């Protein structure tokens with residue numbers, strides 16, 4: 001298990017009945033089993049963040065394959081479908097993100113991920129990430 005998650009005792013992949021080989025298998029059926037386990041894991045976001053930061057090429061991490069993680073890493077901007085300015089839920093009139101995404105950024109940052117990594121991942125300037133993390137101009141509207 002990865003160092004960053006070693007202290008956790010609630011990892012879904014450590015539950016009885018879960019087969020470790022599912023997480024490193026090339027078969028779709030096994031990967032589906034692994035993803036289903038990840039879907040119930042309380043450490044999913046932290047696990048995914050670690051895998052993205054390490055550019056982990058092997059295995060299912062945080063419910064994603066390497067190809068899925070690669071897409072997240074390569075993505076310069078928020079993925080299609082994410083609300084843009086006109087739908088922003090934050091107080092900032094020029095907001096490019098929603099309250100949910102701002103909350104996600106704060107959560108991921110709390111796991112130790114730096115501004116630059118978050119900046120690349122969410123397609124925002126690192127100073128914007130810093131403001132989001134500090135809660136400046138990015139408090140939820142309700």
Ligand code: SF4
Nearest residue numbers: 013038041044047062
């Ligand atoms: S998200 Fe998946 S791989 Fe990561 S710790 Fe949880 S169950 Fe294991």
